[in-house]
Amino acid sequence: MWKFENPVQICFGQGVFAGLHKIIDKRPYCLVTYDEPYFATLSEALVSRAGKPQCIINNITPNPDFSDLSETCARFASSASQDTVIVALGGGSVIDTVKVLASCPDGFDAVRRFLETGHGEDQLASHPIIAVPTTAGTGSELTYWATVWDKTSQKKYSLARPELYPSHAVVDPELMLDLPKALTISTGLDALSHALESIWNHNSNPVSANHAVFGATEMIAALPRLTGDLQNIDLRSRVARACLFAGLAFSNTKTALAHSISYPITLKYDVPHGLACSFTLPKILDSVIGIDKDCDASLGRIFGPDLKAGVDDLSALLDTLGVSTQPAQYGIQGDEWAGMVATALGGARGQNFIGTRDRVLTSLTA
Ligand SMILES: NC(=O)c1ccc[n+]([C@@H]2O[C@H](COP(=O)([O-])OP(=O)(O)OC[C@H]3O[C@@H](n4cnc5c(N)ncnc54)[C@H](O)[C@@H]3O)[C@@H](O)[C@H]2O)c1
Ligand SMILES: [Fe+2]
CATH class of the missing domain: 1.20.1090.10 (Dehydroquinate synthase-like - alpha domain)
Incomplete structure (x- = not known):
């Protein structure tokens, strides 16, 4: 007995990034990426086509850690609405951070409690995610979990919820040329x-x-x-x-x-x-x-x-x-x-x- 299931809609190929705004489709969105010139250029290109986002969070560093997530979740919560779509433009660290943001009702505390105790999943939010991987890579654009790190207590957590499958994975190999x-x-x-x-x-x-x-x-x-x-x-x-x-x-x-x-x-x-x-x-x-x-x-x-x-x-x-x-x-x-x-x-x-x-x-x- 076995079953196989993956609900992510995959758009693959050179230049598919240029069609990302059609997937956002005028919905309110938040863009999450790295603070690097190449990603600023990509962000500008997206904003010119998709319109102004509710927020751009562009301070993501490798391996999402408890120490950064409180501030990142607070920033997201202060601009997002219930119907916000989150666009992850980056590698696994960006996509996994977005999975945490997508779960945040009003800050990191509820996610943290769920990670540490396994309780309170019903308190979590479920914003839709569009994943645009720029590494190849973690495959996080196709999974329903995020790796969350707590360096202070030397622990690794997995935030796993079926709601965290991205709705779309937009995989454009052109974005990886400068890796x-x-x-x-x-x-x-x-x-x-x-x-x-x-x-x-x-x-x-x-x-x-x-x-x-x-x-x-x-x-x-x-x-x-x-x-x-x-x-x-x-x-x-x-x-x-x-x-x-x-x-x-x-x-x-x-x-x-x-x-x-x-x-x-x-x-x-x-x-x-x-x-x-x-x-x-x-x-x-x-x-x-x-x-x-x-x-x-x-x-x-x-x-x-x-x-x-x-x-x-x-x-x-x-x-x-x-x-x-x-x-x-x-x-x-x-x-x-x-x-x-x-x-x-x-x-x-x-x-x-x-x-x-x-x-x-x-x-x-x-
Ligand atoms: N959720 C999952 O299923 C899953 C699976 C495997 C790994 N992970 C997690 O993913 C994280 C690692 O992600 P990663 O390996 O994709 O890297 P990353 O997101 O940590 O990024 C590493 C560096 O790559 C740079 N970079 C990314 N794309 C680039 C591009 N196109 N051009 C130039 N520079 C680029 C970034 O600036 C960054 O400094 C780890 O935290 C790991 O635990 C998650
Ligand atoms: Fe891995």
Whole structure:
């Protein structure tokens, strides 16, 4: 028994950003983005077509944190009305911030209470969201959850509500042309991790697996070429499309062990999400071979029938991209690493992983 569901309307292709105002369709809207010249230019272009927004929030920084969200939610609440549509123009940090804003009835406190206690969901708002991703990426434009960080207490929360599915994902690869090499690599690897993590996952189903196989295969083929030719729109489009399929896949399965391992690494060592959730992939792949025939079959469609050789190929891919597979390279000490892996296995995402504890500990910590 399985089901697959994703209600997001996807508009994909070069130049689709120019049609965003038609989706806003004269509704009151709030625009959320980064405080950077490129995004100011994009914002002006949108405002000239869609009309003046109720507010522009343009101070989003990587990894939405409790410390910033109180002020951001207060700004939003002071200008928004009940029928405000929120446009997220940016990567995962912008889209996830928007999911918090969309839930804010009158400030961050109600969202914070829900995150910390699991209570009070009925108090939350549900503004519609239009997501315009500028990285490829987190796939947050296709999921109903946001990652919210609390660096002060070293915790990561997931704000998960079906109401948080964006109504639309407007994916325009032209917006990604200036994404620098390091961010192109880390975000592309995040998407690859989403695809693979949805395969070695208890929630995997034939539709998610098919999306994941396509997403991973395309990302592996296109990402290394793109890093040597960043302005190539065809490669940008392939990577954006790969991210989209990975996003569809994990929107129905959530992630698994590599992500569970990543959260404390990002919190403690400030490692970008896309690197933290991908440097373990070869060893996790090694640990899962032979555990489940459907998983093996999907992985075989990506890496070929010899999955042990696939482990080497995946390591070589990371090496080509300049990404170390050694925990020590991210600041993690030997003793600490084994504890992190063991804890991650018991975490919410870790429990989605189909592998066994013994095999994981042998593969990742031996
Ligand atoms: N909700 C989900 O399903 C989900 C999934 C994975 C990750 N995440 C979260 O997403 C966040 C990471 O998002 P991200 O990796 O997309 O990056 P990000 O949004 O944190 O942005 C990183 C940097 O990229 C720059 N940038 C973005 N687009 C650009 C462009 N087109 N050109 C030039 N510069 C650009 C921004 O200026 C920013 O400084 C993390 O907080 C992570 O936890 C969420
Ligand atoms: Fe991720």
